[in-house]
Amino acid sequence: MRTGWLICVLWVVCLAGLGAAQELRVPASASAGEEATISTTGSGKATFYLLGPGVANKSEVSLGEEIHLRSQDLRSAGDYLAIVCGETCRSSSFYVTAAQPAGLTFLVHPSRVPAGLGEAITGVALPFDQFHNLVPDPVVVNFHLTAGNASLLSRAVRTQNGVAWFRTNSGKSAGKLEVVATLGTVSASRAVQQVAADPCNLRIKGQRTPKGIVVETDPVRDCSGNPVPDGTIVTFSAAGADGRSTVDAPIKQGVARAQIEASGPQVISVASGVVMRNELRVGGQP
Amino acid sequence: MTSRRIPEKYFRRAATVFGLGAVLLAGSFSSGAADSSVRLQLDVSKAGPRAVESETEQVILRDYRSAWTSIAQALEVNTLDRLEGPFVGVAKKELEDRISNQRRTGLSSHYLDQNHKVQAVFYAPEGDVIELHDTAEYQLQVMDGNKSIHDEHVVTHYVVLMNPAADRWVIRQLQAVPQF
Numbered sequence: 001m002r003t004g005w006l007i008c009v010l011w012v013v014c015l016a017g018l019g020a021a022q023e024l025r026v027p028a029s030a031s032a033g034e035e036a037t038i039s040t041t042g043s044g045k046a047t048f049y050l051l052g053p054g055v056a057n058k059s060e061v062s063l064g065e066e067i068h069l070r071s072q073d074l075r076s077a078g079d080y081l082a083i084v085c086g087e088t089c090r091s092s093s094f095y096v097t098a099a100q101p102a103g104l105t106f107l108v109h110p111s112r113v114p115a116g117l118g119e120a121i122t123g124v125a126l127p128f129d130q131f132h133n134l135v136p137d138p139v140v141v142n143f144h145l146t147a148g149n150a151s152l153l154s155r156a157v158r159t160q161n162g163v164a165w166f167r168t169n170s171g172k173s174a175g176k177l178e179v180v181a182t183l184g185t186v187s188a189s190r191a192v193q194q195v196a197a198d199p200c201n202l203r204i205k206g207q208r209t210p211k212g213i214v215v216e217t218d219p220v221r222d223c224s225g226n227p228v229p230d231g232t233i234v235t236f237s238a239a240g241a242d243g244r245s246t247v248d249a250p251i252k253q254g255v256a257r258a259q260i261e262a263s264g265p266q267v268i269s270v271a272s273g274v275v276m277r278n279e280l281r282v283g284g285q286p
Numbered sequence: 287m288t289s290r291r292i293p294e295k296y297f298r299r300a301a302t303v304f305g306l307g308a309v310l311l312a313g314s315f316s317s318g319a320a321d322s323s324v325r326l327q328l329d330v331s332k333a334g335p336r337a338v339e340s341e342t343e344q345v346i347l348r349d350y351r352s353a354w355t356s357i358a359q360a361l362e363v364n365t366l367d368r369l370e371g372p373f374v375g376v377a378k379k380e381l382e383d384r385i386s387n388q389r390r391t392g393l394s395s396h397y398l399d400q401n402h403k404v405q406a407v408f409y410a411p412e413g414d415v416i417e418l419h420d421t422a423e424y425q426l427q428v429m430d431g432n433k434s435i436h437d438e439h440v441v442t443h444y445v446v447l448m449n450p451a452a453d454r455w456v457i458r459q460l461q462a463v464p465q466f
Contacts, residue, residue, distance in 0.1 A: 047430075049391075049393070049428070049430070049435065049436075051384075051393070051395065051428065052384075053380040053384065053460075053461075053462070054379070054380040054381075054383035054384050054387075055383070055384065055387060056384055056387035056388040056390075056391055056393050056395075057387065057391065058391040058392075058393065058430070076376075076380050076461075077461050077462075077463075078380075078461055078462040078463075079442055079462040081426075081428070081436065083428065083435055083436050085430075085435055089435045089436060091436050091438070095462065095463070095464045097463075097464075098461075107410065107412070107414060107415065109411070109412040109414075122410075122411040122412060124410045124411070124415065126415075126447075132375075132376045133376075133461060134445060134447065134459050134461055136445055136461075136463055160408075161407050161408055161417055161419070161445070161466075162417070162445065163408045163417060165335065165410070165411065167335070167411055
């Protein structure tokens, strides 16, 4: 009876030994671009496979020895599968996580924006490590917006799911707006051109001439006082007893000027974009 | 006019050729139908700051499913042409490298019975990037030549970045993570 038990125990031990012959222990955690090792048990030769993002390696290994994983095979963050095949195949998987942030993808919109517009500028920053892996762990990105020497925005945003973003108003002044995202020693810079918004407070003056009426705007500016760019179209309309006529004129050197051919008394109005302003009454030709 | 009798062996050959053709045709249909084997649910209700438009949701659903069909086909037969279109940047490079290495070592990977539960977690204010979290389940089989060396039911979490391109949404980043 005792002999029987002893044989049974020995049999179980042998089975366990065989089962453990090709065990492999993968790293609990590995960082992208760093070497790692996989330990194996057993003895004899076996085939080792490593599959992961960008990787499908096959090599001969000696069981019982450590398998060294080269840094260049672990550059991509993701899941890796290690397989050892001798008599049978054993496998285990592990994750490689992104390394420290080394770069920022920074998307800023728009590239050209009217001054003084609410919630007009947006920026999205995504941190990546030196191997172009997204860094999903929370990090703080600082956003700075400066126009000339004036700071428009300074905001620290913690990434969520690997993304930090902001939305803000455009500045009051036309000109270059520098948008910078900083993460530690890493920064990315973008430029947004702020341009004058729609004309504001259009004013006109006019006088009769032998050929009709010459009308002219005051210097055309937006509501923040920025000169509206040359080429912007201003529409002059004249209404009189003989009907209505319209003339489009581009702004040149800040003002728009037009000649309207009309003889009787006229009411002249001016508009640009959605802005319409004062009416000017001009008497008939003497 | 004389009639010639066609020998029976020619009939047999014709039948064989027709049969092979039918099998090949059926095979091509079944590979085309592999798309339907990728089950995918997309939830965009928690996406922000921009809400995902209904049309965009449908296109992302279509293109993400198609991308996984391409992954499965490309890694099964080790062909690069399936990657043209659905992938750009790092995601494309990693898949190309994987396939090149599989070719070199004689390996192939089979992604079977795919089931993806996808949640959109970020949609940029200007709509130029969307981040998806995909909890993917599939049967992964790895072959060394004709020998199966691995067969396992896998659950993996993927962080996905997609951008709109000319006629579709493309995957720029496809990165597995231990957890969301």
